[in-house]
Amino acid sequence: MALPDISSMLTELPNGRSGENCEYDSLYLELEEMAVPVAGQEMGEEVTEGRDADFHKLQQSCEILWKKTRDLRVAAYFTIADFCNNGLIGLEQGLTLINYLVSNMWDEVYPQLDPDDDNDPTERINSLAMISPKQGAFGDPIMFMNHVRGVKLTDELPYTLRDYLVAQGILDKSDDELDVALMQAQMRVLPYEEIEERLKLTSHIEELLTGIAKIVNEKVGQNGYLSFESLEGELRHLKKFYESVGSQMHVHSEIKTDVEGSVLDKETQDQDDKKVLQTTAKITDVASLQIDNRSDALVLIRKCSDYFSKAEPTSPLPYLLNRALRMADMNFVDILAEIDQNSLDKVKEQLGVLPTNS
Structure with a gap:
């Protein structure tokens, strides 16, 4: 789903700063139904x-309501929907919206505080707590934390935060067997710039959560307490992953040679050529490439695997290339075990390694 223009949403409404109370609006009442899956x-x-859950419809509904009201509950549902539709960038957008409300419109935002009820902030705190619920069907009917663990670690690879937690032994393996060695090998050859950008994004999300909680808790004083502990815990794992991968990889960029093309005489080219040829052409002379470090070599292996997976789906080459990536950091004995367990036994016999039951 396309990212919304969040800057246009960080405004007061012309017909009163916080607009209407949409608590009994039919669309407002349907937000929970859109967000909660039914077994x-x-x-x-x-x-x-x-x-x-229908997160596309939920986000669209929140954007419609936003034209009429400034409501923390709408903002929280919008944050959940934007994250589920657009990943970490969506989460950052939603938290930016919430931060605007608590920083600039605390006195006017809905649900409004009731002076006759000692300005009890419970409803506001409960609305914001939806983005950091305790895990489990009762505490998290939206199953938001499940979606958090399903966020992709990178755009290029299919691995999720849940996969990383499995690889670290924090979660048990699911029925889908995860090849941890292959995952680690593929992660190490990702572009450093992407990992760095993800780390910055995750850090900014942490800062937004900390800032929102601090402002709210200062506003409510002894009347309540807002904590994003559950979400912050998952973000710490995510941040640790990016820091770990970033520290292991060398800064590198893909090897490209940009060659300025000449301006073609359009009158001498047929119509098909006009669609293809450009004034400036980017050319990669693969035959002349000189690989001067291990990281770039592994990048090219992964690129080759990706190519054959798309261009020749029935080819065995992707499996062989991925196996090569998996074996890249193995020692000699581990490689033998990967290739043929019987060979490993023979090597141990020649080296005089005693069986474990001896």
Whole structure:
């Protein structure tokens, strides 16, 4: 889903700073239904189909309501939807919106504080707590933390935060077997700039959470307390991953040679050539490439694997190339074990390594 223009949302409304109270608006009342998935049920012969949350509709509904109101609950649902639709950038956008409300519109924002109820902030705190719930169906009906662990670590590879937690032994392996060695090998050859950018984004999200909690807790005093502990814990894992990968990899950029093309005489080219040829052409002379470090060599292996996966789906080459990546950091004995367990046993016998049961 396209990213919203968040800067246009950081405004007061012309018909009163916080606009209308949409608490009883039909669209407002449907937000929870859009956000919470429903499991299928089977009672005897009667089967009721479940349904997934509709985060696209949820985000669109929040944007519609935003034209009428400035409401923390709408902002929280928007944050959840934007994250589930757009990843970490969406989470950053949503938190920016919440930060604007608590920093600039605390006295006017909905749900409003009731002086007759000692300005009890519980409803506001509960609204914001939706983005950092305790895990479990009761505490997290939206299953937001499950979506957080499903966020992709990078754009190029399919691995998620959950995969990283499995690789670290923090979570048990799921039914889908994760090749940890392959994951680690592929991560080490990602462009450093992407890892650095992700680390900055994660750090900024942490700063936004800390700032929002600090402002809210200063406003409410002894009447309540807002904590984003659950979400902050997941972000710490994410940040640790980016820091770890960044420290292991060498800064490198993809090897490209830009060659200025000559201006072609359009009158001498046919129509098909006009669609292809450009005034400036980017040319990579693969035959003349000189690989001068290990990191670039591994990058090229991964690029070759990606190419054959897309261009020749039935080719065995991607499996062989990925296996080479997986073996790149293995020692001699581990490589033998990877290739043929019987060979490993013979080597141990020749080296005089005793069986473990001896």
